[in-house]
Amino acid sequence: MCDVPPSAEVTVRAPAKINLGLSVGPPRPDGFHPVATVYQAVALYDDVTAVLRDDDGEISVEISGDFADDVPTDETNLAVRAAQLLQAEYDVDEGVDLTIRKTIPVAGGMAGGSTDAAATLVACNRLWGLQLTQTELQHHAAELGSDVPFCLVGHTALGQGRGEQVTEVMSRGTFHWVFAIADGGLSTPDVYRELDRMRPLRRVEAPQVRPELMSALLSGQPGALAVALSNDLQAAALSLRPELGETLQFGLDQGALAAQISGSGPTCLFLAADSRSAVDLAVELAESGRCRMVRQAEGPVPGARILPAIVSR
Numbered sequence: 001m002c003d004v005p006p007s008a009e010v011t012v013r014a015p016a017k018i019n020l021g022l023s024v025g026p027p028r029p030d031g032f033h034p035v036a037t038v039y040q041a042v043a044l045y046d047d048v049t050a051v052l053r054d055d056d057g058e059i060s061v062e063i064s065g066d067f068a069d070d071v072p073t074d075e076t077n078l079a080v081r082a083a084q085l086l087q088a089e090y091d092v093d094e095g096v097d098l099t100i101r102k103t104i105p106v107a108g109g110m111a112g113g114s115t116d117a118a119a120t121l122v123a124c125n126r127l128w129g130l131q132l133t134q135t136e137l138q139h140h141a142a143e144l145g146s147d148v149p150f151c152l153v154g155h156t157a158l159g160q161g162r163g164e165q166v167t168e169v170m171s172r173g174t175f176h177w178v179f180a181i182a183d184g185g186l187s188t189p190d191v192y193r194e195l196d197r198m199r200p201l202r203r204v205e206a207p208q209v210r211p212e213l214m215s216a217l218l219s220g221q222p223g224a225l226a227v228a229l230s231n232d233l234q235a236a237a238l239s240l241r242p243e244l245g246e247t248l249q250f251g252l253d254q255g256a257l258a259a260q261i262s263g264s265g266p267t268c269l270f271l272a273a274d275s276r277s278a279v280d281l282a283v284e285l286a287e288s289g290r291c292r293m294v295r296q297a298e299g300p301v302p303g304a305r306i307l308p309a310i311v312s313r
């Protein structure tokens, strides 16, 4: 347990995630699918600011930034659910006003809601002086969603179970990613359902991480990583949004080393050879008018972290 004093205002920076490999097994009795995935946190961030309400126990949320209109501000917001969970579990009397500055696409397959929830756990832990350990935070993260525990840890990690059992993996160097953010989102349950519809279940094997992916990460070579990427949900996302196939091909034609759907989509991710090629690719994609917006980001980066307070005199 670390003995950190509570604060009246905390800002936590929370990264988006991508899946470098995503292998999906047959559905479990509880409806979830067993996965073996290699996550990477990338430098595309939401900032969650939490301000203490010590006069009542209310929890509120306001959203600003690129995707503000697409995010709910009621109790279905995953950040609100994270604060409610800690408040109920630890009998907290105080409340919190949350503000989320969003840059991560909503329903884009980049764990935007999950990372806001992870950030809120970290922020409320400090704000309410709960002094929860990383292990306790991980436990609560898993109650909120399959991707949330990874968003706490960040870097590059293996996800097992339904994705919530996270173990850090060795990765060398920095990779340069470009994201084509589509208009509209895709619902994660719909994409898993489409995958089940598309493949004969009796032939589906237990999920596995490709050994060449682990070697590529150890080598730090983008060329090796390019041929080791995989995503079982890609075919399902393309079945629901066929036009994304053209975006993937366009990126390859413009020199991307690899192109893949991010998680459950519809964001398309591209691996570039270096930062300069990433800029060139981003410009080509933006000028093509094939997507709502284009972003570039490096990975890996750490998980949800408290930003140092700016001291003003």
Ligand SMILES: C[C@](O)(CO)[C@H](O)COP(=O)(O)OP(=O)(O)OC[C@H]1O[C@@H](n2ccc(N)nc2=O)[C@H](O)[C@@H]1O
Pocket: 019, 022, 031, 032, 033, 034, 035, 037, 109, 111, 114, 144, 145, 146, 147, 148, 161, 162, 163, 188, 189, 192, 263, 264
């Ligand atoms: C697509 C990924 O982002 C890849 O990392 C995740 O598997 C999805 O994780 P998530 O958005 O945190 O998903 P959750 O909030 O836990 O679950 C939402 C829904 O997605 C489906 N789901 C999710 C995870 C999983 N391993 N199997 C599933 O079938 C289920 O229908 C579930 O009800």
Ligand SMILES: Nc1ncnc2c1ncn2[C@@H]1O[C@H](COP(=O)(O)OP(=O)(O)OP(=O)(O)O)[C@@H](O)[C@H]1O
Pocket: 070, 071, 072, 076, 077, 078, 079, 100, 105, 106, 107, 108, 109, 110, 111, 112, 113, 114, 116, 117, 147, 185, 186, 188, 263, 264, 265
């Ligand atoms: N804080 C939040 N930010 C974004 N969406 C949220 C949030 N809280 C709840 N939602 C809801 O969750 C849905 C999924 O959004 P999210 O951005 O988390 O999807 P995603 O990135 O595809 O998720 P994942 O990659 O984990 O499957 C949205 O349509 C939105 O209604």
